[in-house]
Amino acid sequence: MNVSGEVPSEPMPGTEASAAPARGAKWNARRDAIIDTSAQVFARGGYHATGIAELCTVNGLGKGAFYHYIASKEELLAAIHDRVMDEVMIGADRVAQAGGPPSAQLAMLGDELLDVIHRYPDHVWVFLHEFPALTDERAEQFRVRRRVYERRVEAVLRAGVDSGEFRELDARLTAFAWLGMHNYTYLWLKAGGRVSARDVAKPFADIFLRGIEKSTP
Amino acid sequence: MNVSGEVPSEPMPGTEASAAPARGAKWNARRDAIIDTSAQVFARGGYHATGIAELCTVNGLGKGAFYHYIASKEELLAAIHDRVMDEVMIGADRVAQAGGPPSAQLAMLGDELLDVIHRYPDHVWVFLHEFPALTDERAEQFRVRRRVYERRVEAVLRAGVDSGEFRELDARLTAFAWLGMHNYTYLWLKAGGRVSARDVAKPFADIFLRGIEKSTP
Amino acid sequence: MNVSGEVPSEPMPGTEASAAPARGAKWNARRDAIIDTSAQVFARGGYHATGIAELCTVNGLGKGAFYHYIASKEELLAAIHDRVMDEVMIGADRVAQAGGPPSAQLAMLGDELLDVIHRYPDHVWVFLHEFPALTDERAEQFRVRRRVYERRVEAVLRAGVDSGEFRELDARLTAFAWLGMHNYTYLWLKAGGRVSARDVAKPFADIFLRGIEKSTP
Amino acid sequence: MNVSGEVPSEPMPGTEASAAPARGAKWNARRDAIIDTSAQVFARGGYHATGIAELCTVNGLGKGAFYHYIASKEELLAAIHDRVMDEVMIGADRVAQAGGPPSAQLAMLGDELLDVIHRYPDHVWVFLHEFPALTDERAEQFRVRRRVYERRVEAVLRAGVDSGEFRELDARLTAFAWLGMHNYTYLWLKAGGRVSARDVAKPFADIFLRGIEKSTP
DNA sequence: TATGAATGAGTCTTCATTCAT
DNA sequence: AATGAATGAAGACTCATTCAT
Numbered sequence: 088m089n090v091s092g093e094v095p096s097e098p099m100p101g102t103e104a105s106a107a108p109a110r111g112a113k114w115n116a117r118r119d120a121i122i123d124t125s126a127q128v129f130a131r132g133g134y135h136a137t138g139i140a141e142l143c144t145v146n147g148l149g150k151g152a153f154y155h156y157i158a159s160k161e162e163l164l165a166a167i168h169d170r171v172m173d174e175v176m177i178g179a180d181r182v183a184q185a186g187g188p189p190s191a192q193l194a195m196l197g198d199e200l201l202d203v204i205h206r207y208p209d210h211v212w213v214f215l216h217e218f219p220a221l222t223d224e225r226a227e228q229f230r231v232r233r234r235v236y237e238r239r240v241e242a243v244l245r246a247g248v249d250s251g252e253f254r255e256l257d258a259r260l261t262a263f264a265w266l267g268m269h270n271y272t273y274l275w276l277k278a279g280g281r282v283s284a285r286d287v288a289k290p291f292a293d294i295f296l297r298g299i300e301k302s303t304p
Numbered sequence: 305m306n307v308s309g310e311v312p313s314e315p316m317p318g319t320e321a322s323a324a325p326a327r328g329a330k331w332n333a334r335r336d337a338i339i340d341t342s343a344q345v346f347a348r349g350g351y352h353a354t355g356i357a358e359l360c361t362v363n364g365l366g367k368g369a370f371y372h373y374i375a376s377k378e379e380l381l382a383a384i385h386d387r388v389m390d391e392v393m394i395g396a397d398r399v400a401q402a403g404g405p406p407s408a409q410l411a412m413l414g415d416e417l418l419d420v421i422h423r424y425p426d427h428v429w430v431f432l433h434e435f436p437a438l439t440d441e442r443a444e445q446f447r448v449r450r451r452v453y454e455r456r457v458e459a460v461l462r463a464g465v466d467s468g469e470f471r472e473l474d475a476r477l478t479a480f481a482w483l484g485m486h487n488y489t490y491l492w493l494k495a496g497g498r499v500s501a502r503d504v505a506k507p508f509a510d511i512f513l514r515g516i517e518k519s520t521p
Numbered sequence: 522m523n524v525s526g527e528v529p530s531e532p533m534p535g536t537e538a539s540a541a542p543a544r545g546a547k548w549n550a551r552r553d554a555i556i557d558t559s560a561q562v563f564a565r566g567g568y569h570a571t572g573i574a575e576l577c578t579v580n581g582l583g584k585g586a587f588y589h590y591i592a593s594k595e596e597l598l599a600a601i602h603d604r605v606m607d608e609v610m611i612g613a614d615r616v617a618q619a620g621g622p623p624s625a626q627l628a629m630l631g632d633e634l635l636d637v638i639h640r641y642p643d644h645v646w647v648f649l650h651e652f653p654a655l656t657d658e659r660a661e662q663f664r665v666r667r668r669v670y671e672r673r674v675e676a677v678l679r680a681g682v683d684s685g686e687f688r689e690l691d692a693r694l695t696a697f698a699w700l701g702m703h704n705y706t707y708l709w710l711k712a713g714g715r716v717s718a719r720d721v722a723k724p725f726a727d728i729f730l731r732g733i734e735k736s737t738p
Numbered sequence: 739m740n741v742s743g744e745v746p747s748e749p750m751p752g753t754e755a756s757a758a759p760a761r762g763a764k765w766n767a768r769r770d771a772i773i774d775t776s777a778q779v780f781a782r783g784g785y786h787a788t789g790i791a792e793l794c795t796v797n798g799l800g801k802g803a804f805y806h807y808i809a810s811k812e813e814l815l816a817a818i819h820d821r822v823m824d825e826v827m828i829g830a831d832r833v834a835q836a837g838g839p840p841s842a843q844l845a846m847l848g849d850e851l852l853d854v855i856h857r858y859p860d861h862v863w864v865f866l867h868e869f870p871a872l873t874d875e876r877a878e879q880f881r882v883r884r885r886v887y888e889r890r891v892e893a894v895l896r897a898g899v900d901s902g903e904f905r906e907l908d909a910r911l912t913a914f915a916w917l918g919m920h921n922y923t924y925l926w927l928k929a930g931g932r933v934s935a936r937d938v939a940k941p942f943a944d945i946f947l948r949g950i951e952k953s954t955p
Numbered sequence: 956t957a958t959g960a961a962t963g964a965g966t967c968t969t970c971a972t973t974c975a976t
Numbered sequence: 977a978a979t980g981a982a983t984g985a986a987g988a989c990t991c992a993t994t995c996a997t
Contacts, residue, residue, distance in 0.1 A: 135352030267488025298515030569786030705918020
């Protein structure tokens with residue numbers, strides 16, 4: 088059962104496509120590599136503090152070649168954001184597809200979200216830190232996509248309230264609590280680390296679900 | 305009872321003091337005003353994207369006058385960080401002073417923390433977004449102060465586990481969950497808004513305490 | 522008699538004023554010096570081919586100081602254009618003020634125009650060569666001012682036709698002929714040269730007036 | 739009678755020939771097409787402001803292919819200049835061949851010149867605006883060819899003075915007046931427009947010839 | 956206290972051109 | 977004939993900071 092009632096979202100038609108108009112496969116692969124490497128550098132040094140020169144060095148490219156793959160620094164930043172949102176939405180779709188009771192869906196959402204943070208710690212860092220650097224349409228698009236995901240979480244919470252599984256609660260506020268709890272892990276959850284995504288997701292779900300479930304009399 | 309066992313922290317000896325050696329009261333007042341106004345601008349436009357020129361305009365100062373009060377842009381950033389940490393630690397001290405059972409202390413910590421976020425939304429935004437811009441000793445000092453606060457939260461959690469009020473849980477991990485949940489409110493909790501700090505702190509405490517309390521059979 | 526019927530134009534209210542908002546006299550003097558020196562360099566090397574670095578060198582300024590006086594390279598170009606148009610329009614106003622028969626007015630217009638070209642050969646070179654580099658409002662403003670002057674010439678020609686002093690002729694076309702004849706002197710008429718403005722204006726007026734005067738039977 | 743006494747000029751030996759050593763006819767046709775298309779783009783956007791990339795797009799060529807036909811951007815500019823000068827000199831030769839009284843020759847020179855401007859408005863625009871972008875030998879060669887044409891005009895004027903058809907006048911100065919009057923039409927005379935070359939040449943000749951003819955007592 | 960001119964390294968981005976394929 | 981990836985110097989412009997006044 089698709090609790091959110093929304094259509095599963097695909098990797099953004101018209102976004103990457105329009106920004107990077109039809110090129111060879113090799114070009115796309117190189118571009119993706121640049122995006123990933125740059126995410127790392129941005130995460131360590133900050134978006135504004137990292138110069139194009141440094142990105143070129145790190146990617147083993149001259150300035151000209153760099154701009155052969157990337158239209159602008161901000162487009163690069165947007166691509167990193169998209170990478171995160173694409174993955175996050177795919178996870179959310181998987182949850183919607185799986186269905187089940189709201190409590191299970193919420194737990195699964197946490198699993199999926201922490202999995203993304205665990206697999207893309209740098210991208211997520213950039214995503215959560217540097218979004219104010221996006222401007223105009225890019226900023227708007229980012230805000231929209233982020234809001235869409237938040238609504239998914241809210242929808243699960245509302246479904247739980249409606250079904251009587253969760254206590255009466257403010258879905259918006261509670262969604263923010265849940266998001267904060269999970270997103271904040273970007274500060275310390277790393278792919279290389281000893282802790283797996285599951286190691287965190289389980290206790291987080293324990294806390295949060297007990298916290299909102301209707302107390303059994 | 306002071307659950308953390310640590311000495312109440314004072315407004316950072318050696319920070320403001322050393323960077324701004326004893327000046328008149330008027331000087332200090334002006335400087336504080338600059339710090340607060342600048343926090344606002346940094347929050348809206350980002351630290352790196354905001355130039356000294358803009359800060360001067362906003363503060364109604366020429367460049368020379370500006371540098372009469374502020375040693376450097378980064379020192380200004382550090383001062384904003386300190387403002388937040390000072391307030392946060394004062395709140396934590398108040399909690400330690402008050403004593404009481406761990407559950408009450410954790411709830412009160414949430415009250416205090418959200419109160420700071422609510423009263424200093426701009427400073428906190430800067431605090432949570434721009435800390436990577438701090439370098440060397442300033443970065444280290446910031447990390448230390450932040451870690452000190454985290455330990456306070458962990459200490460309360462451990463006290464609750466020891467006293468049997470809370471379930472067995474990983475104090476570090478749970479502290480992060482708690483911190484994330486509360487800190488994340490910086491995104492939407494504003495002093496001007498309709499929601500008060502208490503409006504958020506109460507339901508958050510409800511969720512979190514139920515989530516970690518030992519289930520009564 | 523004011524043959525054009527237009528109000529004498531002043532040095533463009535809102536142009537230089539808005540682009541250079543109220544500064545000290547010394548600042549304005551320096552700025553004017555920069556504009557004049559830069560006109561020289563643009564005339565010799567071309568607008569696009571001349572870099573900011575070269576302008577700095579020539580003006581004995583660092584890049585920062587340069588931009589303290591000039592908002593942008595294009596604003597500098599516009600300022601050069603304005604310098605020319607201001608002078609040209611002042612001359613045209615003087616002619617209108619003087620009145621007299623159209624033939625005398627046309628001769629005087631030529632005197633005034635060649636005088637400007639003679640005194641500001643570099644500015645005029647830039648004016649006639651680089652106007653396509655102006656964009657948006659600046660391009661539009663330039664086009665308007667230029668058109669206003671052309672209309673002055675046309676008006677004198679029409680007045681001569683109406684008064685029976687000149688033959689029947691296409692005022693627009695004839696104005697272009699007159700303008701081309703005079704403007705084109707920018708290629709070789711220099712202030713330093715042996716030829717004075719008057720040396721050219723006289724024979725040009727001779728040719729043109731004989732060329733358009735009603736043949737005496 | 740060839741009034742100038744100079745040898746009819748051929749399409750520049752050593753220019754296209756040396757820069758583009760003997761290629762197939764298809765190659766030459768493609769090259770010419772590129773030159774013409776590029777003249778259009780240069781006229782609209784300016785030489786410096788137009789990049790090789792844009793020229794490639796407009797000509798439907800990749801960069802490699804483009805450089806297969808064109809040695810360098812400046813050579814392309816020179817080719818456009820040559821196109822104009824070739825046509826202009828052919829016209830001048832036709833006039834010399836035709837012979838007749840100086841007044842008729844001058845009128846015919848105007849016909850021919852305006853015809854070129856009318857047929858090649860873009861090339862002429864580039865010719866009159868971008869010649870300062872030519873460097874070294876190319877600049878020199880251009881100056882020489884231009885001077886040669888000016889001498890033809892001067893020669894006709896001198897012949898008229900000598901024959902008593904024209905008043906006493908400074909041939910050099912008068913030639914410049916004539917050239918300015920005609921060349922300046924490049925600003926508004928377009929092949930697509932309502933006005934034909936003849937429509938302009940006739941009244942221009944009327945003005946100029948009356949202006950310099952010996953007044954009949 | 957305060958001004959604002961000056962510095963010059965730094966910003967992102969574009970350029971004409973080359974060359975392996 | 978043609979592709980398009982790569983070069984790296986140069987483009988205009990901004991920056992935090994200093995200093996003579």
